[in-house]
Amino acid sequence: MGSARARIAIDAMGGDHAPAEIVAGALRAREELDVEILLVGDASQIQAALGERANTFPVEIVPSEGTIEMHEEPLSGLKRKPKASINVAMDLVKQKRADAVVSAGHSGAAMAAALLRLGRLKGIDRPAIGAVLPTIMADKSVLLLDVGANVDCRPKFLEQFAVMGSIYSQYVLGVEKPKVGLLNIGEEPGKGNDLAIRTHQMLEENNKISFVGNAEGRDVLSGNFDVVVCDGFVGNVLLKFAEAVGEVMLQILKEELPQGLHGLLGVALLKPNLNRIKQRVDHAEHGGGLLLGVAGICIISHGSSQAPSIFNAIRLAKEAIDHQVLERITSNYNQPAAPAAEVES
Structure with missing residues (x-):
């Protein structure tokens, strides 16, 4: 997206301390990192976590329905809940409405959603x-x-x-x-x-x-x-x-x-x-780990992440965007990005 602000989609419902700590980390990133934030999840819960701070540093709320619980099998959970927060967040990247996804939720579900909705980079x-x-x-x-x-x-x-x-x-x-x-x-x-x-x-x-x-x-x-x-x-x-x-x-x-x-x-x-x-x-x-090899920037954070970790995860996502990690990997393999494909169970 050129020199425009990086737009980061945050799975606000993922993690042990969601949505309060997720929202707090996202607001700090909005203030200090000059990024645009899209908070994905239950609108009423997110609004309650934002409180009056939403007026100081505006963020966009993208409604979703449900989340993939830690005990759920990733693929079946994603299929049963097509409007779960991690699915909606990945779709924002696929639709070019966001440049990256950050999630502290079910890591297996985040990886599976990235593969299903974004696909692998060609050659990976x-x-x-x-x-x-x-x-x-x-x-x-x-x-x-x-x-x-x-x-x-x-x-x-x-x-x-x-x-x-x-x-x-x-x-x-x-x-x-x-x-x-x-x-x-x-x-x-x-x-x-x-x-x-x-x-x-x-x-x-x-x-x-x-x-x-x-x-x-x-x-x-x-x-x-x-x-x-x-x-x-x-x-x-x-x-x-x-x-x-x-x-x-x-x-x-x-x-x-x-x-x-x-x-x-x-x-x-x-x-x-x-x-x-x-x-x-x-x-x-350090905020979490970057999922390398999918056709989109995806940061998988710890399930126990609190505000400082979420802030650092967003910083990590911004750095990957600014340094064009996807483009450099794709260029290295001299192939365009592959379309989304089925994930092996």
């Missing part, structure tokens, strides 16, 4: 969810994918994840020549299962990426890799473990700080440092 067999994690190096992060879209993978899927991840790392995260690693149990090319061994060979032969070899679990947050690829089963386990470590670290810091007056003085002196630590390890600071 499976989409992948990419998550940005901190590393031990200051001001450097690593993109891990897939973290949940595909439990089982083929070597060519992982190869495509590596290419898409490199493009995202280069143009959104600003890494000039992203170093790609394959998550494995050892550094040697012959280590791992059949999937890892075959994928290693394909990544070595791919001249579109800078493949530097296998990454063991301890290497993921080392800063030696910019992109790490794996199947969605392992990636999801690793992501949730990393998030738990961050939460534990923050809790330990709180418990170990001195108590009383000396503690208050110490916290005051350390506050800038503590804030920077929180920014580096708290998953809410």
Whole structure:
């Protein structure tokens, strides 16, 4: 849409704290990021969450009917509820009324709705969810994918994840020549299962990426890799473990700080440092994961997301739009976007 403001469709009914926290994060984004917001969901509930703030920073409310609950099977839920908030949000992108979708609801439903309504990019067999994690190096992060879209993978899927991840790392995260690693149990090319061994060979032969070899679990947050690829089963386990470590670290810091007056003085002196630590390890600071490989920008946030995480998810969506991630992936495969297709059950 050229230089026009990015228009972000928000699934206001998705997530544990919907719609209040979703709306609060969206309003902050409307104020600070210069984006247009379309809140999709139950109009009366959204209006109640907006309150008087709607007059200060106007947003558009797009009515929908129902939501896909966490216990529901994604495909059957989407078909039973064609006007569910995630379906309506995806349709806004398909109709060019929005540039991106952000949802903290059922992640499986969000992925399935994106595939059904937007389709895959031509040349991409499976989409992948990419998550940005901190590393031990200051001001450097690593993109891990897939973290949940595909439990089982083929070597060519992982190869495509590596290419898409490199493009995202280069143009959104600003890494000039992203170093790609394959998550494995050892550094040697012959280590791992059949999937890892075959994928290693394909990544070595791919001249579109800078493949530097296998990454063991301890290497993921080392800063030696910019992109790490794996199947969605392992990636999801690793992501949730990393998030738990961050939460534990923050809790330990709180418990170990001195108590009383000396503690208050110490916290005051350390506050800038503590804030920077929180920014580096708290998953809410990253907002969620970008669903790479579908013909539209889709950010999948945590179900427990509150306002700060939603704000950051919208920021992530805006960055993907501004840096033309879809166009760059499509151009890399030299193919136009594919029409929406049936999703495998």
